[in-house]
Amino acid sequence: MFRTCIGCGKQVKIEMTAEKETELNDPNRRDVINILPTNTPEEREMFISGICGECWDDLNSIFDIEDEPSDAFREDLDLFGDDIDGEDMEDM
Numbered sequence: 130m131f132r133t134c135i136g137c138g139k140q141v142k143i144e145m146t147a148e149k150e151t152e153l154n155d156p157n158r159r160d161v162i163n164i165l166p167t168n169t170p171e172e173r174e175m176f177i178s179g180i181c182g183e184c185w186d187d188l189n190s191i192f193d194i195e196d197e198p199s200d201a202f203r204e205d206l207d208l209f210g211d212d213i214d215g216e217d218m219e220d221m
Contacts, residue, residue, distance in 0.1 A: 132175040136184030143172045 130150050131140045145153075145165060153176055154166050163177045170184035180188070
């Protein structure tokens with residue numbers, strides 16, 4: 130199964146059985162970790178938030194001074210009128 134990241138549009142392949150895929154598509158499903166316990170946290174996150182591991186790291190880097198967000202993530206923030214430092218671009 131492939132999922133598309135809502136942050137960057139990257140296609141992420143996630144290995145699973147047809148039974149698990151059916152269960153994941155059920156609106157009354159169990160928690161993703163219980164359906165895909167052997168998959169990586171990054172793969173499970175794709176079903177929870179729709180965000181790939183790289184974009185998740187970029188999101189977390191906003192709160193970590195030592196890690197810098199990617200240029201693609203900075204460009205996405207510009208679409209919302211905010212720069213990476215939290216200042217409104219329209220005020221500049």
